[in-house]
Amino acid sequence: MGTRSHFQALLAACALLLTFTATRQSPLAQNYSSGILRMAKAAQMRAYMDPETDCCDDFYQFACGRWQKLQRTSLKKPKTAYLDQLEDLYVRKCGDMLQSGREMDNSADRKLTYFFESCRNDADIQKIGFEPIWHVVDFRGGWPIITSHSWYEYEYDWLKVVAELRRRLGVDILIGLEVVEDYEEADMNRLKVGAPKLPLGTKEHYLEDRYDDERDEYRENIEEKLYKYFPNMGEKWSTEVAKQVLDIEKNLAKGLPEYQKLTMPQMTRQRFVSELKSAYGNYVDLNRYLTIVLNQTIYSKVYETPDEYMPNLVEVVRDTPKLHIANYTMWRVLEHLDFAGEINHADNDMWCVRKIISYFPAQLQSMFNRNFNSVIMVNELQSTWADIKRSFHDELTSEQLAWISEKTRQHGIQKLEKIRLKLIAYDDVELADQLSDIDIYPGQYYKNLINILEWQSKHKLQALFSKPQPTQSEVRLPRYNHISNNIEIPVTFLQSRFFWDAEYPHALRYATHGFLLAHEMLRAFDASGRRYDQNGYQRSWWDASSTEAYDERAKCFVKNHYSKFNYRDHNLFSAQAEQESILDSGSLAIAQRAYQQWWENVADREDLLSKETLPLLYHTPQHLFYIGFAQLWCADYHDSIEKFDELPEPLRVNDALAHSGEFAREMKCKLGSRMHPERKCVLF
Numbered sequence: 216m217g218t219r220s221h222f223q224a225l226l227a228a229c230a231l232l233l234t235f236t237a238t239r240q241s242p243l244a245q246n247y248s249s250g251i252l253r254m255a256k257a258a259q260m261r262a263y264m265d266p267e268t269d270c271c272d273d274f275y276q277f278a279c280g281r282w283q284k285l286q287r288t289s290l291k292k293p294k295t296a297y298l299d300q301l302e303d304l305y306v307r308k309c310g311d312m313l314q315s316g317r318e319m320d321n322s323a324d325r326k327l328t329y330f331f332e333s334c335r336n337d338a339d340i341q342k343i344g345f346e347p348i349w350h351v352v353d354f355r356g357g358w359p360i361i362t363s364h365s366w367y368e369y370e371y372d373w374l375k376v377v378a379e380l381r382r383r384l385g386v387d388i389l390i391g392l393e394v395v396e397d398y399e400e401a402d403m404n405r406l407k408v409g410a411p412k413l414p415l416g417t418k419e420h421y422l423e424d425r426y427d428d429e430r431d432e433y434r435e436n437i438e439e440k441l442y443k444y445f446p447n448m449g450e451k452w453s454t455e456v457a458k459q460v461l462d463i464e465k466n467l468a469k470g471l472p473e474y475q476k477l478t479m480p481q482m483t484r485q486r487f488v489s490e491l492k493s494a495y496g497n498y499v500d501l502n503r504y505l506t507i508v509l510n511q512t513i514y515s516k517v518y519e520t521p522d523e524y525m526p527n528l529v530e531v532v533r534d535t536p537k538l539h540i541a542n543y544t545m546w547r548v549l550e551h552l553d554f555a556g557e558i559n560h561a562d563n564d565m566w567c568v569r570k571i572i573s574y575f576p577a578q579l580q581s582m583f584n585r586n587f588n589s590v591i592m593v594n595e596l597q598s599t600w601a602d603i604k605r606s607f608h609d610e611l612t613s614e615q616l617a618w619i620s621e622k623t624r625q626h627g628i629q630k631l632e633k634i635r636l637k638l639i640a641y642d643d644v645e646l647a648d649q650l651s652d653i654d655i656y657p658g659q660y661y662k663n664l665i666n667i668l669e670w671q672s673k674h675k676l677q678a679l680f681s682k683p684q685p686t687q688s689e690v691r692l693p694r695y696n697h698i699s700n701n702i703e704i705p706v707t708f709l710q711s712r713f714f715w716d717a718e719y720p721h722a723l724r725y726a727t728h729g730f731l732l733a734h735e736m737l738r739a740f741d742a743s744g745r746r747y748d749q750n751g752y753q754r755s756w757w758d759a760s761s762t763e764a765y766d767e768r769a770k771c772f773v774k775n776h777y778s779k780f781n782y783r784d785h786n787l788f789s790a791q792a793e794q795e796s797i798l799d800s801g802s803l804a805i806a807q808r809a810y811q812q813w814w815e816n817v818a819d820r821e822d823l824l825s826k827e828t829l830p831l832l833y834h835t836p837q838h839l840f841y842i843g844f845a846q847l848w849c850a851d852y853h854d855s856i857e858k859f860d861e862l863p864e865p866l867r868v869n870d871a872l873a874h875s876g877e878f879a880r881e882m883k884c885k886l887g888s889r890m891h892p893e894r895k896c897v898l899f
Contacts, residue, residue, distance in 0.1 A: 253830060256712075256716075256723075261831050263282050263849055264277065265277060265279075270884075270890070271882060271883075271889070271890045272889050274868065274890055275845055275848075275864070275865040275869050278868075279845060283851035286851060287851075289853060290432060293852065293855055294856065296850035296851075297846060300713075301707065302707065305583070305707040307565065307568075309571075310568045312583065313332075314335075321647045323575075323578045323643070327582060330663050331567050332658070333655075333656070333659055334563075336660065371541055373540050373544065378507035383668070383669050384548070385551075385668050385675065386668075387411035389467070389531075390528070391411035391412065392406065392407070403682065404678055406679060407483075408518070409518075409525065410471055410524040411467075413464050418469070420468075422465065429855065434461045437457040437460055438450075441456055460546050462539075466530075466531045470521070471524065483521070484520075485516045485518060486517060488502045488513050491525075494525070499528050505517075552664060553570075578646045580641065583706055584640065584706040588709070597636060600702075602729070603729055605809070607899070610805070610899065612628065616899070618764040618765075619765075626756040626757075630700065630749040631739070634701065634736060634739060636693075637701040637702065638703075639690060640706075692705070694735060695744075697738075698751040700751050702732065714728055715727055715728055720826065721810065721813060722810060725809055726806065726847065729809055729810065730803060733801070740899070741798060765898070769898065771896035772800070792862050795867065796862070799867050804899065807840065814827075827839070835881070841881070841882070844871075848867060849864070850865075869890065873890050873891070874895045874897065875895075
């Protein structure tokens with residue numbers, strides 16, 4: 216067995232052990248010895264490390280060097296990250312929960328369980344076949360050849376077909392439609408019509424030669440799925456239809472914007488629907504399209520974006536045979552309904568859980584919280600938070616932050632004392648009410664899926680006639696809320712044996728939980744947080760001298776350090792990147808001090824020393840702290856990624872550690888080395 220295969224097998228075994236022992240109330244998990252759990256964690260950490268790398272030259276590579284070999288990226292999965300495994304663990308535990316047969320607390324639980332059971336019931340899906348889909352699209356102009364040998368091109372009304380499909384299933388075909396918040400009037404919503412989201416994304420991916428391989432892979436994937444589900448049609452037919460799909464999307468992509476950095480208002484214009492009718496005529500009658508989708512006439516202005524798309528669509532519709540448009544339309548429906556082969560693979564259960572997450576995220580999290588919420592984990596998190604809070608409180612009351620005026624520091628202490636951890640929770644009755652008008656049945660996957668899509672489409676379109684509601688972005692990690700002055704904790708974050716366990720060294724607890732909590736805590740005191748007081752009111756509580764001193768010290772994180780923002784020949788410097796660098800550096804220092812204070816207060820230090828190390832890893836507790844911090848951010852990016860919304864993890868890890876004098880001393884790095892530069896920046 217090769218080295219890579221050996222490590223992959225070892226890592227898989229460790230992950231399986233850690234996942235299995237994390238299952239709630241598992242008798243086997245309760246009987247696992249401390250030694251097995253510690254050995255599994257050590258093996259996992261060692262598998263990611265590259266001991267051949269000089270830790271004083273590139274500590275990220277030293278801690279995560281083997282990650283990219285074990286967790287490879289691809290076009291379908293362009294990024295892999297250690298923190299993504301937290302969601303994977305959540306998915307696996309939800310799968311166990313949904314098929315365990317445990318008592319369900321409310322109607323929402325039952326509907327989620329019914330959908331999960333129907334999704335994983337491959338036999339019933341194969342037996343039912345296409346029938347539910349043909350029933351939904353049973354109007355003139357279905358997929359020719361397959362549905363009807365008497366299909367006549369002159370009868371095919373493509374606009375009516377795509378409008379009906381958009382209304383019933385929420386699928387955007389040729390025309391994109393969305394309800395968005397008005398850019399100028401904050402208390403109203405408006406329709407946005409224009410380009411749909413194309414599978415390959417940008418204009419460049421469809422039209423530039425350098426992406427030929429990606430387009431070929433995409434076309435071949437369509438061929439494979441078509442032939443798998445329509446073997447009687449033959450390979451030639453599958454090849455022809457796949458080519459038609461790609462050709463149409465390449466032509467549609469000609470109407471996409473040239474510059475990805477343009478904001479939505481820069482690419483958008485407002486028009487009355489009647490103006491759209493005049494502009495594009497019967498080729499693309501948007502007035503008729505919107506009337507069919509919304510079942511009423513729209514008189515208000517709509518957003519049209521991007522402004523080059525619709526004129527291009529007119530040409531595409533005019534120049535493309537109707538047969539090709541019909542084939543493309545039905546392919547998009549089948550892809551939208553996931554009928555093209557995704558449900559029949561080894562990870563079917565996990566795929567079904569992810570479908571539930573995409574449709575009912577809050578309902579599933581609520582169910583998970585009632586089944587897996589661990590009082591022990593909550594208490595441990597609160598204990599870590601108390602230590603982090605105490606460490607920063609000591610810093611605020613010392614002369615270490617003398618650059619902040621005494622008055623501002625007192626305001627800071629008051630704000631710090633009011634920060635609380637808040638577990639994100641939901642009202643179960645309200646969540647059940649949200650699903651009251653949707654029918655989900657055991658053993659009828661496609662009927663359930665169609666019902667869900669119709670329900671979802673209806674509710675999204677109804678938003679046009681109500682005021683905008685605040686959207687809840689996905690929360691995977693602790694997040695500071697300026698308004699409530701709380702750190703919000705998602706239920707998925709509290710999963711045992713992922714970040715920390717009672718059998719692991721405390722060094723890992725402070726390097727993971729401690730760092731993440733400190734990171735969000737410092738948001739209350741950075742350039743944005745200083746504009747909100749302890750009660751969440753938008754009122755600056757920093758005086759002029761403290762603000763000036765902060766801004767001056769912040770310049771150090773940029774000056775003479777431009778190289779740290781370079782990744783794969785991209786300079787990623789921005790105000791957000793600078794702020795992230797400040798938060799990372801300060802959070803690491805606070806978490807390290809909290810761990811050191813805990814260590815100094817241990818009564819039986821000699822007895823505990825063995826527990827603060829791990830087998831297979833010949834490192835001190837302090838070394839484990841830094842390795843645990845770095846491995847929190849192990850990640851890899853596929854070469855196809857050209858745009859980074861945040862600083863890539865290698866830059867974040869090495870930059871934070873390079874500003875730490877404690878790290879340089881512990882790792883015995885020479886002054887002037889990459890990880891021990893002569894000039895270091897300190898704010899907190």
